[in-house]
Each structure stands twice: as C-alpha cells, then as structure tokens.
Amino acid sequence: MNKQRSSESNIDCSTSSLVLLGWNSFFQASFDGMDNPSGSPVRVSGVRRHSFLVTNGQREWLTTISGRLLHQKQEVFPAVGDWVLVKDSVITTVLPREKTLSRGASGGRGKHEDAARQQQVIAANVDIVIIVCGLDRDFNLRRIERYITLVYNCGLTPVVVLTKADTQVVPETFVCEVEAIAFGVSVHLLGFQDDTGLMKLKAHLDGSTKTAAMIGSSGAGKSTLLNRLVGKDIQRTGAVSSAVVKGKHTTTERDLIMLPDGGMIVDNPGIREIAFWDAGDGVSMSFGDIEELAAGCRFHDCSHTSEPGCRVLEAVATGTVSEERLVSYHKMKRELSYAAERQHKSAERLEKERWKDIAQIVKAIKKRR
Template sequence: MENRHPGQVTPARVVGVRKNSFYTSNGQKEWLATVAGKLQQANRRYPVVGDWVLVTDTVIHEVLARKNALTRGASGGRGKLEVMPMRQQVIAANLDTVFIVCGLDRDYNLRRIERYLTLVYNCDLAPAIILTKADLHQDPRTFAQEVEAIAFGVPVHLVSARDATGLAQLESYLAPGRTITMIGSSGAGKSTLLNRLYGKSIQATKATSEKVGKGTHTTTSRDLIVMPKGGMIIDNPGIREIAFWDADKGVESAFPEIERLAYGCRFSDCSHAHEPGCRVLQAVANGEIAQERLDSYHKMNRELNYLAERQHKSADRVEKERWKEVALKVKALKKKR
C-alpha cells in the first residue's frame, strides 16, 4: 500500500468485488479491504464496483455520494407480479455509459433489448447498444436497422471481436476518466469485447453452446478495468433476469413513439387496450407499430406500476411503524412521570 500511512484516511475507488471483500485503488496501488460493521446496517450505502470510498488501512468506513447507479431488482422473480423482487441490487456506480451487449446469434432478441433500455433509463443513465458477432452474417446492418427502429436516438454499434470490425467506433467512450459498464446475457461476448478493446486477453472467455445457444457465466465477479487509453470498463456476469427496481420514466423513454401517439387518444386516461378512438391501437392496425412492441410496452408498464404501488405501501408501513415506536416511547415517558 504505497503512499499510504497507517491510520490515514485515504479516498479510493472500488475496482473489484469478491464475496466478503473489495479491491480498492488510489490510482497508484490496489489493495484488499473489508467493510466497517456500520456499513452492514440497514439503510447504509454498501460498496459496489465504481464507488468512491474512504479507507483507513484495510477497512472501508464510508461510501461517498454516488453520481448515479445502475440498479435492478434482485433476481428470483422472473417477471411474475406475485413474486416481484423484494430488494434492490446495485450493479455498479458512477457511470458515464451503459453498454447493452447483444450477440447476433441466438442471443438476439428485440424484446430483451427493450427491457434493458427501460432498466437503464429508469436509472437515468445513458445507453449504447453493442451488437457483437457481426461476422456471423453477410449483411449484419439489417439487425442494426431493426434495433435502431426500437431504440430511438440510442447509438447502435456493429462489432466483431474476431476481425476487429467496429471496435474503432467505441474508442470515444473510453476517453480518460470515463467509466462504462457492460450488461447482457451470458455468451453475448462482453468479455471477448473487453479483451479486444484492451489489446490482450485479460478476462476468461468460453464458447457459446451450439446446442442451446446460451453462454455460461465465464465472468463471475464484477471488476473495473482501467483501459490503456485511460477509460474504464466494468465487466459484469451475464444477466438472466432483467428485473426492475427503480420505477422512473424508463418506459416513456424506451417507447417514445407510443407515448407521443397517446396524446392523440380520445380519452386522457386511455390504456391503449380496447378504448375507441385510441391513436396507439390505430397505429398498430395501420402497421406503424408492431403488436409485439405494444405488448412489451404493456407488460413493462404493469410491472413498474405494481412495483411502484408496492414500494409506496412499504414506505407507508415503515412510516407507520416509526410513529408507532415514537408513540410507545412517549407513553413510557408519561408513565415515568
């Protein structure tokens, strides 16, 4: 731990997460640290990759305020309303861009890309879509055009780690001091992409199964990699379930054409399901919007509305319990008098 003195409070960044410890860096040296007991209490900010922290010797005492964070509902619900996630999982913090990585093999799925976009927008972050394995197709541009049609204004990049196609387009994201995190399914090519951008193999990779078209979790930890040109990339394990936690304006941003058409509906509270004079349903009938896209819009709205309602009820319950505790303390004081 060079340039550090015993007992000295040192600002550092979390660059790696293991089971019960964290790799931290002051820009010159990395060292392993644990968290102080107070950070393990409820409602305390707990370190994640990308966080800035205050460290004394090998103990993290405080997590500094985050510029932003990529969060999701902890896995396990698989999108069913009755088993929606009960807690938040913070994936990474203090980000400039989120790379949504999708392979042009069996991983390619427009509806999944819509969910990723909604997740990123809910966190008020900037997405970029990276379509890997472009070398598998003679005309991969058709895939990019399909994605551009559902990802309005989002940069879409076709890349091939095999022959370096499109890698130069990504250099602007890797300017010194900028931090990117990559999300996508296992086998989408995140680690392979990272290796090519770095210039050598620094993350283990495995081939995608030809039989089922799925990758394995080659990346099992979250690490912040400082790239040769100064930018930083956080590689994440593959995501099986894209569960929401934040219920902000993600759907509005991910489906802007539906939100725009909704202003033309006859009824201000139109659900775009069966009402007469619905401009959105008319657009579906005219072929302006695919029925599958509208179905995806409805599904995510239901999830987010349910999530927002449940979180509101939970907040109310917490507040009631807090005032109940206060009332009991007041009653106890009166008895003492």
C-alpha cells in the same frame, strides 16, 4: 490495474490519479461537506465475498468493511464504482452516488412482492451502459427494449453492441431492427474479422474519465468484448459451442477495469432477470414513438386497448407499430406502476415500524417509573 495487496497511504483529493478514476466536483463537494471524514477517498474496483478491492489510481489493495456499515441497515453497502473513505484498509464511509445502475433483485420467480422490496446495485457512478447482445439465439428485440428502459430509468446513456456478427450472412439487418425500436441509441455491430464497430464503440470512452458498465445475457460475448477493448486477455472466456454458437459464461464477479486510452468499464455476470427498481422515465424514453402517437388520441386517458380514435391502435393496424411492441409497452408500464406503488407502501411500512419502536421505548420507560 495490478491487484496488489498493499496498504493505502495518505491521498490528496486533487491529484490527477483520482481525476482519471472519475473524481469530480460532485464527489469533492461531498467530501468537503463532511465534518470529520475518517479516511482517504478511493474507488471500489472489485467486490469479493468478504472483501473489497479499492484503488487510488496508482495501486490497488484489498479492504474490509467497518462494523457500522455492515450492521446498520440504513447505511449504503459498497458496490463496484463507489467512492469510499478508507482508513487502515477498512471502508468507513460510502460517499453519495452521482448515478447508479440498479435493478429489482432477482430470485422472486414471479413474486413481485419479494423482488420489489430489494434493490440490486449493478454498478455505481457510471455514465454509459453497454448492452451486449449476440447475433445468435441471444438476439431478442423485446429483451433489448427492457434493457434500454432499465438504463433510461437510472438516468444513464444506453449503447447497444451486437456481437458475433460473423455468424450471420447479412448482420446489418439486425442493426436496422434494433434502430427501429431504439430511437437515438447508438448501435454497433461487432465481428471478429472487422474492427470498425470496435473503433466506434471506443470513441464513447477514449480520452475520457467516464465509466461504462456492460450488461447482457450469459454468453453474449461481454468478456470477449472487454478483452478487445483493453487489448489483452484479462477476462477468461469459455469455449464456443458449435451447437448453439454461444460462449460459455465465465464472469462471476464485478470489476472496474481501466482502459488503455482513458475511461473505465465494469464487467458484469450475465443477467437472467431484468426487473425494474426505479420508476423513472424509462418507458417514455424507450417508447417515444408510442408516446408521441398517444398524444393525438381522442381521449386523454386512452389506455390504447380498445378506445375509438386511438392513434396507437391505428398505427398497429397499419403496421407502423408492431403488436409485439405495444404489448411490451403495456407490460413495462404495468411493472413500473407496480414498482412505484410497492416502494411507496414499503416506505409507509418502514415509517410505521419506526413509530412502533418509539412507542415500545416510551412504554418501557413508563414501566420503570
């Protein structure tokens, strides 16, 4: 998209340009249900420090956010991929999100209490999440498990892309390793000399109106992959260090990019912490092998740690399930349980604060009488 700083005009919600951006019956129903919509619907294509790039499918321009959205905490703050209403280059409303890729806010440094109270929206209204992992020092099965669990928790479809295949003599072995812990997840191998994996990845988006988001560690090759998907250099990539065979991280902003053959993709900065926010079914879906074994345990409340007749421990003993995978399973179960409890307590605290404010108002009224 050409990032032009032009003013918006009246937009017809039924135009094909919006449909190509992912506008569907869900967003149309939300728009139609508004009593007095202020502005026309457009999609957020970029977030900057003090402004937002929006597009109507024909052009892109900079906008600011209204004071109401900025100061009222209960309002949803715009994120890349959001559908918003814009009037006079001001975002007045954020439409309800159909699906959201989010995580617990980073920076807690192990203090769960700090991280669990905040949600960081990585991208809004996405369908597919491309997990990018380089076949160098970035490759880590446990991290891939966490990424997949995060994506499933958000109700989205994960796809794994293993980049830098040229750095390995037999890169196919890594594909087999990932497929052994990512049941039902598409895994694609990507090298600089072979476009086979790239073509298979494109098939997930070509000719569609779906939106994908890329996540992965810094230097995993996300920007290089994006350039190859688009067919030209639109994201600057850093030089590759011969010492660690790793690209320097250069992406610092999130942007929604239109692909030439249909579909959109959100490029994201590297993720250092994979903290969970939603306590969904991610663990059950990511660890289907362990959950299936657990159903055959002697005790229905088996913790899979020391109980007799535990099918999971039997599988670990025979090598069917690795001990590292079981440890990862237990760890993520605890984290999601904590996240659910933390959010529940936070909701109760908010309700108490609400009634405390009401009590203070009532008290002040009585004093004036």
